[in-house]
Amino acid sequence: MDFHLPQQGNPVKPNPAALRYGLGPEVxxxxxxxxxxxxxxxxxxxxxxxxxxxxxxxxxxxxxxxxRYRELILPAPERFVVTRPEGNTxxxxxxxxxxxxxxxxxxxxxxxAGLERFFLxxxxxxxxxxxKDRGMTVGVTxxxxxxxxxxxxxxxxxxxxxxxxxxxxxxxxxxxFLPAGNVSAGKLAQSLAYGARTVQIDGDxxxxxxxxxxxxxxxxxxxxxxxxxxRVEGQKAIGFEILQQLDWQAPxxxxxxxxxxxxxxxxxxxxxxAYNLSLISHMPRIASIQAAGAxxxxxxxxxxxxxxxxxxxxxVATAIRIGNPVSYTRARxxxxxxxxxxxxVTDEExxxxxxxxxxxxxxxxxxSATTLAGVRKLVAQGIIKRDExxxxxxxxxxxxDSKTGIPQTVAGGSVKATIEAVRSVLL
Ligand SMILES: Cc1ncc(COP(=O)(O)O)c(C=O)c1O
Ligand SMILES: N[C@@H](CCOP(=O)(O)O)C(=O)O
Numbered sequence: 001m002d003f004h005l006p007q008q009g010n011p012v013k014p015n016p017a018a019l020r021y022g023l024g025p026e027v028x029x030x031x032x033x034x035x036x037x038x039x040x041x042x043x044x045x046x047x048x049x050x051x052x053x054x055x056x057x058x059x060x061x062x063x064x065x066x067x068r069y070r071e072l073i074l075p076a077p078e079r080f081v082v083t084r085p086e087g088n089t090x091x092x093x094x095x096x097x098x099x100x101x102x103x104x105x106x107x108x109x110x111x112x113a114g115l116e117r118f119f120l121x122x123x124x125x126x127x128x129x130x131x132k133d134r135g136m137t138v139g140v141t142x143x144x145x146x147x148x149x150x151x152x153x154x155x156x157x158x159x160x161x162x163x164x165x166x167x168x169x170x171x172x173x174x175x176x177f178l179p180a181g182n183v184s185a186g187k188l189a190q191s192l193a194y195g196a197r198t199v200q201i202d203g204d205x206x207x208x209x210x211x212x213x214x215x216x217x218x219x220x221x222x223x224x225x226x227x228x229x230x231r232v233e234g235q236k237a238i239g240f241e242i243l244q245q246l247d248w249q250a251p252x253x254x255x256x257x258x259x260x261x262x263x264x265x266x267x268x269x270x271x272x273x274a275y276n277l278s279l280i281s282h283m284p285r286i287a288s289i290q291a292a293g294a295x296x297x298x299x300x301x302x303x304x305x306x307x308x309x310x311x312x313x314x315x316v317a318t319a320i321r322i323g324n325p326v327s328y329t330r331a332r333x334x335x336x337x338x339x340x341x342x343x344x345v346t347d348e349e350x351x352x353x354x355x356x357x358x359x360x361x362x363x364x365x366x367x368s369a370t371t372l373a374g375v376r377k378l379v380a381q382g383i384i385k386r387d388e389x390x391x392x393x394x395x396x397x398x399x400x401d402s403k404t405g406i407p408q409t410v411a412g413g414s415v416k417a418t419i420e421a422v423r424s425v426l427l
Contacts, residue, residue, distance in 0.1 A: 036278035039248055042068060046244060065089065066134050066237040072273055073138060073233045080144045082170045086133040087237055089125040091245040091391070092362060094118050105360045112356045113372060114379040117389040119251070120357075120371075121242055124364055124397030128190060131238060131263060131395050132162035138234030139224045140166040148222035150175060152215065154208035155225075156259070156319045157187030158396055163224050164194035175221065177201055177208040182318055184365075184401040204313065206324045209260075226262025227326050235263055239270025242391055243280055250280040252388035255378070257370035257395055258288035258297055258342070259320035261331035267393075268334025284391075286340035287384070288331065289374030291315035291350060291367075294322055297331065301342035305332050316347045316404055319367035319396060341383060345373040351405045358406070363398030366405055371395075 045062040061067035061078060065087015070076070092106060093099065095118035099107035110118050123131035140163075143151050150173035153159050160176035160183075167174030174196035178188070182204070191198050201208045209225065216223040226232055243250060250271070258264050264286065274280045290298045294313035300306075313323035325331070335342060345353075353376065354369035371392040378384040415421040 038071070038277055039279055041071075042240070042244055061085075063088075064137065065241050066137050066234050069237050069240045072240065072270075072277075073236060074142065074230060076138075076141050076145060080141050081137070082140045082144060082166055083137050084127040084133070084165075084169070086126050086137050087241055089241070090122045091242065092120045092122065094120050094360070094362075095390075106362070109356055109360050109362075109372065112353070113375045113390075114386055115375065115384070115390055116387050118375070119242075119246075119389075119391045120362065120394055121238065121245075121391055122362065122364070122394045123238060124368065124394055124400070128158075128162045128165050129397035129400055130158040130162065130365075131235065131393070132158045133166070134237050135226065135231035135234035135262070135266070136162040136166045136224065139228050139231045140170050140172070142228075142230040143172060143222045143224070144170050146222065149173060151222045151224045152176065152212055153224045154178075154205060154212040155183070156205050156321060157183040158319055158400065159225065160196065160198075161187050161190035161194075164191040164196035167196065168194045173197065175199065177212045177215075179204045179208055179321075182321060184318060184403065186400050186402060205322050206310075206313070209324075209326060225326065226260055226265070232262055232266045232269065232327075232330070235266030236270035236273070238263070238393065239267040240274065240279075243271075243274055246391075248279055250274075250282055250284050251391045252284060253287060253384055253390040254284045254393070255287040255289060255371050255375050255384075255390060256393040257317075257320055257367050257374075258290050258331070259294070259322040259325065259367070261288070261297060261325040261327035263393070263395070264288045264334055265327045265330035268331070268338060268340075272337065283338050286334055286338045287374060287378060288335065288340070288342045289370045290342065290344045291317050291320055291370060292344045292346045294320055295344045296323055297325060297328065298342045298344040300328070300332070301335065305336070315350075317350055317365075317367035317370060318401070318404075319365065320370065341378070343374050343377055345370055345377060349373040349377070354405045357394070358398065362394070364394040365396035365398060365400040368394040368396050369405075 045068045064083045064085030094106045094109040096110040097116040126133040152175040154177040164174045176196045177199045180200035293315040296309040296311045299309040310324040313321045353372035
């Protein structure tokens with residue numbers, strides 16, 4: 001099946017049925033034109049998702065917020081695809097203008113950020129509670145296609161939870177390397193429950209990353225960290241889904257937490273492709289936010305990327321306690337191409353922002369709150385303008401870490417099981 005990009009001023013009417021099973025276009029090339037036929041394909045799929053059912057002969061890809069965009073990600077034969085499905089996560093309008101007619105709780109977030117038009121994309125609503133599922137469905141599908149027997153990763157907890165789930169679904173052995181004592185209990189429980197072989201390293205994430213790469217090379221195990229290009233291909237779907245939810249009107253800014261830098265790389269690539277395919281008319285600027293105690297990318301950015309930095313990482317946001325990010329080069333390209341920025345925020349700023357998101361009833365894990373802390377700082381500095389449209393990513397679910405930044409006791413303890421006692425507490 002041939003599909004040609006439309007020439008400038010000569011749009012080609014697509015045939016969605018023919019496209020559905022075909023190979024995608026050359027998505028990194030192409031000239032932006034007035035409109036893209038791909039919009040119609042993706043919008044039709046989103047509007048008419050089939051009823052979800054898991055059956056080996058009829059995997060319904062259009063239900064997945066990743067596989068709906070398969071021509072731009074990986075046109076895999078359906079029988080190999082491992083999906084729960086992922087994506088279709090909420091995009092919450094939380095800006096002051098967005099919430100003018102209600103949702104006072106959400107407006108607190110817009111007021112804290114200082115933004116009129118602000119949206120939070122909650123990737124903690126994915127099947128295992130983080131954005132990693134978007135990349136993992138594609139990575140594990142590829143492992144399946146290649147006939148791998150075992151898959152492995154190093155992790156601060158979310159990648160391992162996701163790998164463990166998808167490997168188990170595919171019937172592959174899952175192996176995860178974790179920094180001992182530095183993974184939240186909820187995330188560790190996920191890996192154990194899904195049956196991954198869990199190796200605790202007496203070291204940090206960067207030690208675990210170095211070791212897993214070595215082991216995978218020596219033993220022929222399929223590596224599923226974001227070094228794996230198919231992981232990044234899947235994570236691009238966050239970008240496509242945001243654009244689709246905004247009716248293909250690109251925001252001015254996309255702000256996200258940054259650790260190993262796979263997500264910065266993926267979302268930047270998605271926007272580049274969307275622009276090249278005329279899905280959008282301009283590239284959003286990308287702001288990657290690091291914890292001040294785990295800030296190698298910020299340090300490099302501050303020197304105009306003159307040299308790559310690494311640090312001994314330490315932050316309350318354990319998910320991004322990463323000192324030597326593996327996707328540095330790809331992420332640097334994204335920041336440079338999008339006229340983006342890298343900022344850092346302190347642990348205090350992260351926890352304060354998390355409290356605002358939690359109290360608004362949305363909730364997130366600590367690393368995700370880096371986004372709001374970063375937006376607030378960039379607005380205060382005048383880098384993001386108050387009337388610009390901003391999308392921030394919340395990367396992980398509140399329940400991922402039930403200890404950090406959450407009260408651990410109930411005020412007042414327990415009360416007697418009588419109406420008088422309950423009244424006395426409430427009045
Ligand atoms: C919850 C959460 N947020 C943010 C990040 C950072 O993403 P990345 O490593 O792709 O930069 C991670 C993992 O590193 C994470 O688990
Ligand atoms: N925060 C990550 C770190 C490694 O992730 P990757 O996406 O670079 O593979 C985690 O959850 O482990």
